[in-house]
Amino acid sequence: MISYVKQSAVTIPGSDILRQKSPVPTRQFSVLPRLPAVKSRRSSVVSIAKPLYVSSIEGFGSLKRSSTDHQKSSLITCKAYEADQSQPVDANIPQPQTRSEAAKKLKIGIYFATWWALNVVFNIYNKKVLNAFPFPWLTSTLSLATGSLMMLISWATRIAEAPKTDLEFWKTLFPVAVAHTIGHVAATVSMSKVAVSFTHIIKSGEPAFSVLVSRFILGETFPVPVYLSLIPIIGGCALSALTELNFNMTGFMGAMISNLAFVFRNIFSKKGMKGKSVSGMNYYACLSILSLLILTPFAIAVEGPQMWAVGWENALSQIGPHFIW
Structure with missing residues (x-):
């Protein structure tokens, strides 16, 4: 606020302003409050003919400040707009936090x-292999062996960081690997007997198995909408099973067993692996390696090298010596 006061040109020594007294006190009206007397450091003579400027409203308080304080008080503090995390002027401008969340979703x-x-590619080629070489136990074993070999090479060449595990980790992982092995073999057996589409339609009922197992075995409860959402899933699986032209009970039961096994795999994994500092990729790699060790003796016992040799000869006679087709 700037105030301007101008009086007649009278010059009075600054030291006499406070000592002079009017013989007849007169009451004058002023729109401004009375200012205390301040001793000027630069000049002992004050000319009240010059205009009086009040730089700020704080000047009506105590004027006994240092020059540094006066300079600080007369300055206007300007802050950056986003320094206090205030809202943007334009809501359409993306903020860093919004961009990071969008990047995570993408x-x-x-x-x-x-x-x-x-x-999709895995299922197509898996079905092609099973049509030419109908040995699901060996096919399951080879798929686990391929994934395990890829991860071992990645760890050896330091493409991926090898996990730091101990004996307790592998003990905790063992029931997860057993459930994973059963589910993997059962799904492969199902695809060897029925169409891939039918197998995956039945396997789409896995959420229903997850809710039922959690409710009746683990004692967990879910809201009513969750149970109602299972009705179309179960109905769709039942309708697909009834209308399947090439229905096979072995293929149907393989898909159902795979659903149940994968549900227990997820439950064991969540309960047993809490607090384990292993990345998701390394965790699945360790799971595949342990499942391979579990599955290999069973694959040899169920099918055996003699059956594999005969099946290999039949496959070569049908499609020829093509490893990629």
Whole structure:
């Protein structure tokens, strides 16, 4: 606030302003409050003919400050707009936090799309192999061996950091690996007997198995909408089983056993692996390695090298010596 006061040109020594007294006190009206007397450091003469400027409203308080304090008080503090995390002027401008959340969602979406695409390719080639070489136990073993070999090479070449595990980790992982092995073999057996589409339609009922197992075995409760959402899933699986032209009980039961085994795999994994500092990729690699060790003796006992040799000769006679087709 700037105030301007101008009086007639009268010059009075600064030391006499406070000592002079009017013989007849007169009451004058002023819009400004009375200012205390201040001794000037630069000049002993004050000319009240010059205009009086009040730089700020704080000047009406105590004027006994140092020059540094006066300079600080007369300055206006300006802060950066986003220093206090205030709202943006334009809501359409993306903030860093919003951009990071969008990047995370995009990354998860890319993971899902990649997993879905690779799963489709895996199922197609798995069915081709089983049509030419109908030995699901060996096929399951070879798929686990391939994944395990890839991760071992990645750890050896330091493409991926090897996990730091101990004996307790492998003990905890063992029941998870057993359930994973059963589910993997059962799904492969199912695909060897029925169409891939039918197997995956039955396997889409895994959420229903998860809810039922959690409710009746673990004692967990879910809201009513969760139970109602299972009705179309169970109904769709039942309708697909009834209308399947090439229905096979072995293929149907393999898909159902795979659902149940994978549900227990997830339960064991969540309960047993809490607090374990192993990344998701390394965890699945360790799971595949342990499942391979569990499955190999059973595959040899169920099918055996003699059956594999005969099946290999039949496959070569049907499709020829093509390893990639």
